[in-house]
Amino acid sequence: MRKANDQKAETRQRIADAAGRLFRQHGIDAVGVDAIMHAAGLTHGGFYGHFPSKEALVAEVAAASLARAAARWQRIARAGAPGPALRQIVGSYLDPAHVAEMERGCVLTTLGPEVARRPEARPAIAASVRVMADALGRCLPAGDEACALSALSTMVGAVVLARLADSPELAAAILAAAQGAVLPHDSISPAPPERSARSAG
Amino acid sequence: MRKANDQKAETRQRIADAAGRLFRQHGIDAVGVDAIMHAAGLTHGGFYGHFPSKEALVAEVAAASLARAAARWQRIARAGAPGPALRQIVGSYLDPAHVAEMERGCVLTTLGPEVARRPEARPAIAASVRVMADALGRCLPAGDEACALSALSTMVGAVVLARLADSPELAAAILAAAQGAVLPHDSISPAPPERSARSAG
DNA sequence: CATTCAGCATGACGATCGTCATATGGTCAA
DNA sequence: TTGACCATATGACGATCGTCATGCTGAATG
Numbered sequence: 001m002r003k004a005n006d007q008k009a010e011t012r013q014r015i016a017d018a019a020g021r022l023f024r025q026h027g028i029d030a031v032g033v034d035a036i037m038h039a040a041g042l043t044h045g046g047f048y049g050h051f052p053s054k055e056a057l058v059a060e061v062a063a064a065s066l067a068r069a070a071a072r073w074q075r076i077a078r079a080g081a082p083g084p085a086l087r088q089i090v091g092s093y094l095d096p097a098h099v100a101e102m103e104r105g106c107v108l109t110t111l112g113p114e115v116a117r118r119p120e121a122r123p124a125i126a127a128s129v130r131v132m133a134d135a136l137g138r139c140l141p142a143g144d145e146a147c148a149l150s151a152l153s154t155m156v157g158a159v160v161l162a163r164l165a166d167s168p169e170l171a172a173a174i175l176a177a178a179q180g181a182v183l184p185h186d187s188i189s190p191a192p193p194e195r196s197a198r199s200a201g
Numbered sequence: 202m203r204k205a206n207d208q209k210a211e212t213r214q215r216i217a218d219a220a221g222r223l224f225r226q227h228g229i230d231a232v233g234v235d236a237i238m239h240a241a242g243l244t245h246g247g248f249y250g251h252f253p254s255k256e257a258l259v260a261e262v263a264a265a266s267l268a269r270a271a272a273r274w275q276r277i278a279r280a281g282a283p284g285p286a287l288r289q290i291v292g293s294y295l296d297p298a299h300v301a302e303m304e305r306g307c308v309l310t311t312l313g314p315e316v317a318r319r320p321e322a323r324p325a326i327a328a329s330v331r332v333m334a335d336a337l338g339r340c341l342p343a344g345d346e347a348c349a350l351s352a353l354s355t356m357v358g359a360v361v362l363a364r365l366a367d368s369p370e371l372a373a374a375i376l377a378a379a380q381g382a383v384l385p386h387d388s389i390s391p392a393p394p395e396r397s398a399r400s401a402g
Numbered sequence: 403c404a405t406t407c408a409g410c411a412t413g414a415c416g417a418t419c420g421t422c423a424t425a426t427g428g429t430c431a432a
Numbered sequence: 433t434t435g436a437c438c439a440t441a442t443g444a445c446g447a448t449c450g451t452c453a454t455g456c457t458g459a460a461t462g
Contacts, residue, residue, distance in 0.1 A: 007439080008438090008439065011439080011440090025318075026318065027228070027229075027230055027314075027315055027318060028228075028230075029228055029229075029230035029231045030230045032418070032419060032420080033419080033420065033421085034418085034419090034420095042440070042441085043440075043441055043442075044420095044421095044441090044442095045421095045422085045423095045424095045440070045441055045442065045443080046439070046440045046441070047420095047421090048420095048421065048422070049438090049439065049440075050439095053420080053421085054419095054420065054421095102314075102317070102318070108361065108362070108365070109314065110314050111314065112313075112314065112361040112362075112364075112365060113228075113303075113310065113311050113312065113313065113314065113315070113361065113364065114228055114314070114315070115365060116303070116361070116364035116365050117226075117227065117228060117303070122365055122366070122367050123367045125365050125367075126365055126366050126367035126368070126371060127367075129362060129365060129366070129371075130371070145374065145378070146374070146377065146378035146381055147378070147382075148378075149359075149362075149374060149375050149378035149379070150355060150359070150378040150379050150381060150382035151382075152358070152362065153354075153355050153356075153358035153359035153361075153362055153375060153378070153379045153382075154351060154354050154355040154358055154382070155354075155358065156357075156358035156361055156362060157353070157354035157355055157356065157357035157358025157359070157361070158350075158351070158354035158358070160309065160313040160314065160317070160354075160357055160358065160361065161309070161313075161330060161350075161353065161354055161357060163313075163314065163317035164309070164313060164316060164317050164323055164326050164327055164330060165323075165327050165330070166323050166324045166326075166327035166328075167327070170327060170330075170331070173346065173347070173350060174350050174354060176347065177346070177347035177348070177349075177350035177351040177354070178350070178351050178354050180347055180351060181348075181351035181352075181354075181355070181382070208408095208409080209408080209409070212409080212410090233448070233449060233450080234449080234450060234451085235448085235449085235450095243410070243411085244410075244411055244412075245411090245450090245451095246410070246411055246412065246413080246451095246452085246453095246454095247409070247410045247411070248450095248451090249450095249451065249452070250408090250409065250410075251409095254450080254451085255449095255450065255451095
């Protein structure tokens with residue numbers, strides 16, 4: 001086995017990525033260490049050479065995934081005009097594709113309550129929530145903090161509810177209603193789906 | 202042991218109530234059958250005389266808990282004037298007490314993603330979501346379905362986010378922002394907390 | 403008072419959980 | 433080429449998981 005400088009970091013990232021997918025898809029407690037390692041192409045024993053415990057992995061995976069999403073929102077919000085930036089962020093979030101792909105969905109909507117039960121993971125999550133609200137605030141016409149927080153709440157709740165719907169029609173109605181509440185009333189766009197391979201959240 | 206007519210139904214309800222509390226507090230997969238039965242004052246073996254499996258218990262508990270909340274919302278919405286009814290529903294939902302008591306909180310905010318992963322439980326949940334949106338629609342000034350769905354999304358998302366906050370200030374800001382978005386702009390009430398022993402959801 | 407039987411307790415099954423000790427074997431330095 | 437090293441594999445630990453078979457017990461029925 002090569003001992004290249006960053007080989008271990010690469011493997012560690014593979015483990016974290018696999019865990020991120022499996023946690024979102026099946027729930028944190030429903031996925032064992034061996035399932036994560038198998039998905040990463042390894043066997044269960046080597047796990048503790050990379051992470052001190054499963055709980056440490058959970059905290060790191062949740063924090064890193066949400067931090068990536070928050071950074072993406074900031075990048076979009078700071079790049080172009082407020083209107084298109086808002087439509088890109090909101091449109092990709094309130095998209096049926098985001099609802100369908102739970103394994104790549106925003107951590108807030110896939111693991112929110114489960115992370116809330118883990119106090120050690122919450123500070124990092126809350127920091128990213130602040131960043132996401134800040135990014136939204138830069139795009140919103142009424143750019144106060146309250147509007148950004150309520151818009152983020154609407155987006156998170158809509159995706160959670162859409163995943164609970166028993167028909168595509170109800171899910172679509174929830175997403176459309178949330179878009180109508182978050183986006184300015186004059187921009188009724190069909191929400192151009194982002195082509196990035198990244199998570200929507 | 203007495204064999205009174207409804208003794209078994211009573212025990213069954215005790216099991217379901219204990220499961221509802223434990224599932225919300227620790228997560229569905231983090232609570233075993235023996236923990237549920239112990240919380241109900243019994244031992245693990247008798248469980249399968251009441252429920253065919255743990256998954257059946259999960260589906261029933263989630264559906265029943267949310268159906269109770271939906272029925273309560275309908276009762277409130279149909280009882281008094283739209284304004285006070287809306288303030289009662291929204292105020293008790295977007296209340297720090299609801300955020301704090303996860304073990305009695307609304308199923309949508311405590312078990313939403315976990316239930317979404319269980320397809321067999323979703324029809325009953327979706328039905329209650331429709332009832333809750335209908336109740337909200339009866340109270341909202343603009344009583345169309347879209348406004349009700351977006352208001353419900355905002356409420357659910359706000360409670361999820363408030364539980365992820367690492368400071369009471371952030372949690373309070375999220376709840377206040379959501380109230381500002383859902384309630385009519387002229388009624389800035391301090392949200393009279395409901396004195397019922399029921400869950401807020 | 404005797405009998406029956408439903409409701410629950412007891413105990414066990416194989417499987418899987420998180421964690422760790424140790425073996426292996428490929429890769430880099432000398 | 434040789435030796436050391438370290439990332440990973442193997443295998444095992446006790447605990448707990450969901451589920452079921454069986455035994456006990458006391459209330460209801462005659």
